Amino acid sequence: MKPHWLDEPRNVKRLWRLFLAVLAATVLAELAVALHPHFEVEALFGFHAWYGFLACAAMILVAKGLGLLLKRPDTYYEGDGDE
């Protein structure tokens, strides 16, 4: 069977480049579009970009930390209620 175009590492690399280019474009577009910031912090350059990134990084870290405490093998509840 012919491999799907997404299976080729070359194309995946291209997609990555495209993605990074779009990321840069959304930030640079701030220079051309008036954003009408509502809050002081929002007026910082590229606020939504770095805020989104940092917020996600923070949530992943919190999840990771919580996982250390609360993760169990997924067979944990098996056998419950058999009695």
Added chain:
Amino acid sequence: MSEWLVHPGLVLVLGAFALPWLHGGARSAAVLALPLAALVCLWQLPEGARWQTAWLGYELAPLSVDKLSRLFATIFALMACGGGLFALRQTSRLEIPAAYVYAGSAIGVALAGDLVTVFVFWELMAVGSTLVLWSAGTKTAWAASRRYVMIHLLGGVVLFAGVTGHLLDAGDAAFVRMAPDSVAHWLILIGFLINAGAPPLSAWLPDAYPEASWSGTVFLSAFTTKTAVYVLLRGFPGTEFLVWIGLFMVFYGIVYALLENDMRRILAYSIVNQVGFMIAGIGIGTEMALNGAAAHAFTHIVYKALLLMSAGAVLAATGRRKCSELGGLFHSMPLTTICGTIGALAISSFPLTSGFVSKSMVTQAAIDGHLTWVWLALAAASAGVFLHAGIKFPWFVFFQKDSGLRPGDPPASMRWAMIAFAFLCIALGVWPEPLYRLLPYAVDYVPYTAAHVLTQLQLLLFSGLAFFAMLPWLKRTPTLTLDVDWLWRRPLPALARAAARNFGRLRDGAAVRAGSLAGRVSAGLRRHREPDGLFLRSWPTGGMALWTMTMLLAWLVLYYLP
């Protein structure tokens, strides 16, 4: 005009009882026609209260229509139709009738003008949804349905106590705006919040929903939580602490979904997350916020059903639920991949999807109210939605490493249900005006401004960057994450068993003692009732006269005592 009025909810509830008698094409036709008939009946109804009756001295209005109730009843009927189409090939003959009782009673709550009717349909929903869960027929579904019904009966009892208290306090059953200012109103609020998946009992939702069948979860995702959003919108708009409840739910949903491995449990946690946005909007309580919460409930039902349909198609085709066992399905399920991705974009509020035009109204309300911290939290949460549902779900199910599975796209009925809902996700995003016209208040909001589109794209795309940059941290492991349901799955049952054992011992001891006591008592009784016993032996007349005289003398003495 003649009052030819049919209750749209009862069309579904009663129609459900006809479904088991039908077969083949007639059954399929009825499954699709019933929700559409309910929709037609709904739109025939003029605004105002109908069917008013008196009950125990209270005025009931079981069929009341205004813009808010029509909006929710409409989406419930549409959802029943889409879910029915998706579930047509479901082999369980119980599931669709149960789902229609469930959907019809959700419509019943939306059209209830008084709290008594709300309560009746509320409980009927619990019955319908438990039966949907049951009809999956697996052992885990049976166990989950028992935990599920336990929580909902608890919520029902709390709500019942609250409604009773309200009837006594207010002397009126009308379902009007309340404030948490009395015990009764707090109980009503708590009863509503339990069904919304609010803390501390949120875990009932991700515990139960993923255990239903591949089509059952699609129904379950829509009605219970959104009915709760509806009653909160009507009963408790502007109750400030709901903002904090909502924000907690938003982040709870994200963090647990990030840790989760079961694809449908990821989506279940994301229901709590999305309902959190709505509840925060209800707490903000301005017209913009309430419109936003209502609109978001509408769009959410559609894209969440779509996401769960795509997950259901994967489950039906592969029998697998865990992300760690899936991946690479885009090769052989292109349509499911596309539809699932559209649902994922819509839940993330990407421009040109339905989530963008609804959720942003809640955010706008936070801006208008100068609620800086609420706004920052909502923005972070919007980024987190893309992270946990927008990318994580499609990435681990349809892409990532190739699992080698090559199942095909699902049969036509399931495909068309997904296509119809994917179409709605895009259509509502591109033309929001019809939805805006249905909202309870006049809409003064333009979602598509250059600034809004650009900031939203920044927020979402950089969340995407965070996802791929931190992918090793998000690697799926065959684990589950303990949640509050642990309490009623482990320590509480253990406590109950221990109590039962001790109680048993006590009871046995007590039974022995009681047995000997009873034996003595009955022996005594028998002794006195035997022919020669105290009660039955014949007494001589002289003795009788003596006792009578003694009593009379005693009376005489007592009479003269001071």
